[in-house]
Amino acid sequence: MAKRIQFRAHGGPEVLEYVDFEPAAPGPNEVLVRNKAIGVNFIETYFRTGLYPVASMPSGLGNEGAGVIEAVGTEVTHVKVGDRVGYGTGPLGSYADLHLTPAANVVKLPDDISFEQAAAIMLKGLTVQYLFRQTYEIRPEEIILFHAAAGGVGSIACQWASAMGVKLIGTVSSPEKAAHAKANGAWEVIDYSKEDVAKRVLELTDGKKVSVVYDGVGKDTWETSLDCLELRGLLVSFGNASGAVSGVNLGILAQKGSLYVTRPTLGSYANTPEALQAMADEVFAMVSSGKVKVDDLKKFDLKDAAKAHTELSARRTTGSIILVP
Template structure:
């Protein structure tokens, strides 16, 4: 038996229950991993609340962790006992002391990268990687708008986009987060709680608008984000921390011939090659110093409910990690 957090009913942070669970042996192509650090992502909140439907009930949330391989199933896995590995995206179930994973879903963690750093950057880093390099290819001369610029993904987007030569505009909710966003390479920081971000973006861009908006906030920012785009601009909606955006009629995109996409990490790391390339770029960017990973909050695994409450209450910035 190992300890894990289980959700038996959908709801607030209090539905996360600390329980004993049965852990079997790995089958063919699987490995058993003893977790060292577990990344928290907003998607965990969406599953807990029922915004996204979990494959089973009850379920153990979590889609990101780093740990040590403690058992290997039959057949070729490419992994051995003692390996330090990371995974992000799926399958669900990382809020546990140990878990069984398909060997094809894990990547080796370079010895130079601490497990806590790796656990905090896998999902968020690979998300930033595909958003900046594949959804819309950010290059020198582009101007981009990043909402929640001091959040886990936002912080990495700002740093990486700055390194690529883009002009970065970020929105944040507090002066403390504004200071962090500035430090992360935002050229312009907008306190959306005190000023209208749409008019400020138009002012910064001399009325032209931005090439791309990266919006993880959703309902509160979606309409304004569309207004911030230049002709043929890209609206990349990759989250909804404030709620699901209202439906958009196709005709709303027509006046500026806008592009709209709602991507998710799972669809951008479908093949083993895509996964290894994305993770490799993230780890290389951390090792070279292009990405500074801010693990601003760690909680014991058993206190995941408090971590969720703080995340939803906007009391966190950067990455949040659970330690078994």
């Protein structure tokens, strides 16, 4: 018998329950991971509230974790019992002592990457990798805009951009978060609670605006993001922290300068075991080299997942949140 977090109905953090459960034995191409650390990400609030559907109720929660292989299916060859592994692409259910997942979703951890680092970096680090290296490949000296620069993904993005010589302008909601983003390598920071973001971007770029905006906030920043883009610029809308963007009038893209918009997901990039491992290897290399540090961790016991969600939803956190079984 193991423990997990589940929910029987959609709602706020209070719907999360800490319960006993019996994980199934691995199928031919599955592995059972005994989690040592579990990542918490904003996307999990979408499943909890019903913005994103779940297969059935009650449902587990969480896509990311790191631990030790407890059991493997008969067809699994690239990992074995006892291997240290990480995963960041689901399926739902990582908020648990034990998690059953397709073997194709796990990658081996280098010896110098801890379980806590892996749980904090897998989903968020892989996200930054595909955003910066695949969706739009950022270049040295280029000025870019990244919303929520003090959050889990944003903290990694600031460091990654700085390591590449890219001038990242980050948006934040408080002086404390501004200091956090700057400490992580943001070139400039805009406190949107006090400043007009589009106007400030215009000033910082000498009227040129930016070539790309990375927007994980969604509804609240949609118009602002478009206003920050140069002619034929690209808006990468990769999250919905403030709610989903809906009712889009394509004509606005023409009016604001023949702009491009894409709505990518990690699954579309890490769509094969080989692609996933290559992406993870690049993320681990950034951590091993010290270019990306994963030391700003907020830890909660697994049973206190509801408290972690309360802090996350209130945007009171910086860096990464992990649960410890």
